[in-house]
Amino acid sequence: MSVLLLRLAGPLQSWGASSRFARRTTEAAPTKSGVVGLLAAALGRDRTADPADLAALRFGVRIDQPGTPVRDLQTARHGDTGKAMPLSERFYLADAVFVAAVEGEDATVDGLLAALRAPVFLPYLGRRSCPPSGPLDLGVRRDVGLRQALEREPWQAARRHLSRHPSPTVPLTVLTDAEPAEQARADLLRDLPLSFDPRHRRYAVRGVTSSVVDVPTLGPAHDPTAHLSPLEPV
Secondary structure, three states, rough: EEEEOOOEEEEOOOOOOOOOOEEEEEEEEOOHHHHHHHHHHHHOOOOOOHHHHOOEEEEEEEEEEEOEEEEEEEOOOOOOOOOOOOOOEEEEEEEEEEEEEEEEEEHHOOOOOOOHHHOOOOOOOOOOOOOOOOOOEEEEEEOOOHHHHHOOOOOOOOOHOOOOOOOOOOEEEEEEEHHHHHHHOOOEEEEEEEOOOOOEEEEEEEEEEEEEEEOOOOOOOOOOOOOOOOOOOO
C-alpha cells in the first residue's frame, strides 16, 4: 500500500458537503468528495463515470493553516427571461493550507500521481473559481499508513507562520476516515461520492475521526543575516 500526499493551497478554497439552493457553505477542511472529484478530473473522467474505485481509497486531511472564512453575495439574471435570480450566498476559506492524503494499492496511487503531474482537466479547490497556488502533489510515501504519513510530513504553512513557531514541532488537527472500531464515536458527514452526474448527484454518509498530531516544522525561518559576523570595535 502507498499514500499520495497533496498540498491544497490557494487564495480561496470552498469544500461544500451540505450546500443546498442559494446558500453554498464550506466545511473547515477539504472533503473526501471534493478531493475524489479533483483526482477524477486529473484522470480525465467524465462526470457520469462511476467514482467507486476512488471513493474506496482511504482518505485523510491535515489542517496546516485554517485560513479565514469569507462570505460572498452573488446576483444573476436568467439567461432566457432576463428575470433576476435569487440572491445567493457563497462561503470560502481564504489563505488556507491543507495536506490531504489518499491510501491505496501501489499501482493506483502511482497512476494518480502521474495524473496530477499531467492532468487532463485543470484541478480546482472545491469550485472552479478556486485554482491552486502551486503544485498539488507532495509525492508518494511507501510502506507507511495514512496517519503516519500525515504525521511525518513537515508543516506546509506559509513562512510567516513558521517564523511565529520556533519550536521543532507544531500540533495540527488531522481528520481521517473512521476505522470500523471507531465508527461508534465518529462524526458523520454526507461526503462519500456515489455519483457526480449533474442530473442526480448522490453521496453516502462516512464516519470521520479527529485527532491531533505533532508535526515537524522544517526548522526556523530563513535568517538573511545569519552568515554575517559582527565587526570588531575600532
